[in-house]
Amino acid sequence: MNETHFHSIKDLSTHHLLGAGTAMCAGCGGLEALQVIYDILGEKTVFINAAGCMTLLSVYPYTPFRGSWLYTAMASAPAGAQGVRDALDILLEKQLIGTDEDLQTVVLTGDGSAYGMGLSATSAAIERGLDFLYICYDNEGYGNTGHQSSGATPHGARTATCRTVHGFSGDKKDLFAIWAAHRPAYVATVAGAEPVDLARKVEKACRLKGPRLLIALAPCPTGWGYDPQETVQVGKLAVACGLWPLKEAVQGKIVHTKPPGKRLPVETYLKTQDRFAHLFEPQRDEQTLHEIQERVDIYWREWEE
Amino acid sequence: MTRTLLTGNGAAAWGMRLARADYLPAFPITPQTEIIETVASWINRNEIECRMTTLESEHSMLTAAGAAAATGVRVFSATSSQGLLYGMEMLYTVAGWRAPLVLVNVSRGLAAPITLEPDHNDILAARDCGALQIHCATCQEVLDSILLAYRLAEDWRVRLPVIVNLDGFYLSFTREPVQIPEAAAVNRFLPPFDSGNLCFRASAPTSQAVAVLGGGPYSYFRYQAYLAAMNALGVFEEIGQEFRKQFGRSYDLLDTYHCDDADILFVMLGSFATKAREAVDHLRASGQAVGLVRPRLLRPFPKMALQRVLAGKQGVAVIDQNLSPGGGFLYTELATALYDQSTAKPLLVNFIGGLGGRDISREEFFEIAAETRRAVTAGTAPLPRLLFTAAELREVRKLQAIAGSRREPPRREP
Numbered sequence: 001m002n003e004t005h006f007h008s009i010k011d012l013s014t015h016h017l018l019g020a021g022t023a024m025c026a027g028c029g030g031l032e033a034l035q036v037i038y039d040i041l042g043e044k045t046v047f048i049n050a051a052g053c054m055t056l057l058s059v060y061p062y063t064p065f066r067g068s069w070l071y072t073a074m075a076s077a078p079a080g081a082q083g084v085r086d087a088l089d090i091l092l093e094k095q096l097i098g099t100d101e102d103l104q105t106v107v108l109t110g111d112g113s114a115y116g117m118g119l120s121a122t123s124a125a126i127e128r129g130l131d132f133l134y135i136c137y138d139n140e141g142y143g144n145t146g147h148q149s150s151g152a153t154p155h156g157a158r159t160a161t162c163r164t165v166h167g168f169s170g171d172k173k174d175l176f177a178i179w180a181a182h183r184p185a186y187v188a189t190v191a192g193a194e195p196v197d198l199a200r201k202v203e204k205a206c207r208l209k210g211p212r213l214l215i216a217l218a219p220c221p222t223g224w225g226y227d228p229q230e231t232v233q234v235g236k237l238a239v240a241c242g243l244w245p246l247k248e249a250v251q252g253k254i255v256h257t258k259p260p261g262k263r264l265p266v267e268t269y270l271k272t273q274d275r276f277a278h279l280f281e282p283q284r285d286e287q288t289l290h291e292i293q294e295r296v297d298i299y300w301r302e303w304e305e
Numbered sequence: 306m307t308r309t310l311l312t313g314n315g316a317a318a319w320g321m322r323l324a325r326a327d328y329l330p331a332f333p334i335t336p337q338t339e340i341i342e343t344v345a346s347w348i349n350r351n352e353i354e355c356r357m358t359t360l361e362s363e364h365s366m367l368t369a370a371g372a373a374a375a376t377g378v379r380v381f382s383a384t385s386s387q388g389l390l391y392g393m394e395m396l397y398t399v400a401g402w403r404a405p406l407v408l409v410n411v412s413r414g415l416a417a418p419i420t421l422e423p424d425h426n427d428i429l430a431a432r433d434c435g436a437l438q439i440h441c442a443t444c445q446e447v448l449d450s451i452l453l454a455y456r457l458a459e460d461w462r463v464r465l466p467v468i469v470n471l472d473g474f475y476l477s478f479t480r481e482p483v484q485i486p487e488a489a490a491v492n493r494f495l496p497p498f499d500s501g502n503l504c505f506r507a508s509a510p511t512s513q514a515v516a517v518l519g520g521g522p523y524s525y526f527r528y529q530a531y532l533a534a535m536n537a538l539g540v541f542e543e544i545g546q547e548f549r550k551q552f553g554r555s556y557d558l559l560d561t562y563h564c565d566d567a568d569i570l571f572v573m574l575g576s577f578a579t580k581a582r583e584a585v586d587h588l589r590a591s592g593q594a595v596g597l598v599r600p601r602l603l604r605p606f607p608k609m610a611l612q613r614v615l616a617g618k619q620g621v622a623v624i625d626q627n628l629s630p631g632g633g634f635l636y637t638e639l640a641t642a643l644y645d646q647s648t649a650k651p652l653l654v655n656f657i658g659g660l661g662g663r664d665i666s667r668e669e670f671f672e673i674a675a676e677t678r679r680a681v682t683a684g685t686a687p688l689p690r691l692l693f694t695a696a697e698l699r700e701v702r703k704l705q706a707i708a709g710s711r712r713e714p715p716r717r718e719p
Contacts, residue, residue: 043507043510044507046505048372055516056516058512058515058516059515059516059517059518060515060516060517060518060522063512063515065510065512066510067507067510068505068510068511068512068513069511069512069513069515070372070375070505070512070513070514071513071514071515071516072368072372072398072514073364073368073394073395073398075364075365075394076364076365076368076395077368078365079360079364079365079366079368079369079372080368080369080371080372081372082330082358082360082365082369082372083328083330083368083369083370083371083372083373083374083375083376084372084373084375084376084505086328086330086356086358086369086373086378087327087328087372087373087374087376087377087378088376088505089356090327090328090356090373090378091376091377091378094327094354097506100507100508101506101507101508102507103505103506103507120361120362120365121361121362121364121365121368123361124360124361124365128358
């Protein structure tokens, strides 16, 4: 169970299963994570998608997936997975299809759906024990519509709908905690910038049955305001500053899989992105910077105790 | 011939059972709940092979229903009123998926004010969603219509979801003698579901419901679904005849009663039409040539059949159990259907009745007939009229007095 094929980056596939030339933005952190995930899941999958950036992966008549795809609506992708899973189980039970025809049901949504409109459908799918994998690519805003504030927008960030002096005054919703409170078979945070950690988690999720959920940090050059070539660096800094704790929960037990050790100051991360530029120019917003750092420090102090 | 006393909801459950639906995604709502409870009891006793999943909303319920149909199983579901509207996004969506599932709607008036009793504003809100609609007047018709609905939905010329509508309380909770067809006969009439290429299989990867760019492909696929819906008119007549041969009961596009020699016709939907039927008997007994037309298939709208049956009539009283700015839905739809005829058209008179389960009395049907005759003589139709008595208004005034408030516009200082 704990044995892994992924010890170093050399163990990851260099040939990706997901086709190139999609409509995603250059440097999309969500796509970066999805590449690794899809290589491990393979083509015996049906991706059930909710409205978001990745809805544009499959645009008639093209698709980058070797396997199957179903677009549903913004609020109900997990219910779509329920319908597909139930139907496949019915067909298997009645021996109308063989097990070789079975598919893994994979929900793919952005944070807009996962943190907001789709939360009720996800909660219910977990509570019913649906056998599915949920991938949330979290770019911390409604990315596909121009990066407005979502339930995943972090404290202090500016978005298309929040141009205030101090940025977004609220806090990022703790979706990991909400999902983990349901005690699903598996829930983890991942980042495309930490592909070995990501690969191990997907591998682990694939070995389990029941609801398995991944929240992937998806650095977004377009919405966050940085050069696309810096996507990996931005993702690594989110982890190194302690802003994106890499962790997992199996049946409720939470483990940090890659704790940052001596954390870099959050400023190191914030300075890389235009959405936080107002915290440094024209003058430093010490109060908001302190609030962001304090939230991170409190989080890790609670875990380290 | 043995007949069993069944409620409309019980008849709906029997229709689903005889159709051998594989999957029931469910969510409870009054007055539909008895349907899913009945099916659940059969599943619990291992009487039927069906998987039931309770979702957390009608929106999710219809998503699961469409997704399961798109994976290749026969799907049944049921809802009412607010639930139908809550799932409305997915009704349009699964119609676009061309998912041939059957959904029962047990009609109930819409909030606000919230009520449990029936009218047709819920089902008529779904009129443009792409799903077909069959409207029922009796419990027998509910059961039979579900069998017809599966044939219609799964026909290769159609391949669309079908909604079977019955009125809450008046049908859902009313027991009538129903002949439950033999399973073997149903199996002959309705073969197992052939999903064709509508499926998800490891050996045949497919993308369904993908985005399109630009109006060209969008128009093409929407119009393709529209043409498929229009095919349902001919297909319904075909399978109606097959049904009559197999089971001896006739289901045409229109249920007509004393229409041939009538000069005045009532046009109504659903179970309240049985009240009109009774009134027609009395009017006939008093020498009045009045008839009744009840469209069974409402989507697609049986325009040609209605043109034929209304041809040469003097006046048509359209009794709408729904309300929309500008008149009832059936009235405006019928006016549109008659407009492009060059021949003389009957005068249409619109009445709004039965809102929120409000009864329509025999005397009111007499008055509707008389009012329609007066309009024919005058050569002009009055504005749509609400069936509402002075006694009812007095009752409402009493309630308002108890409530202690009457909303009036603020008085302006002179």
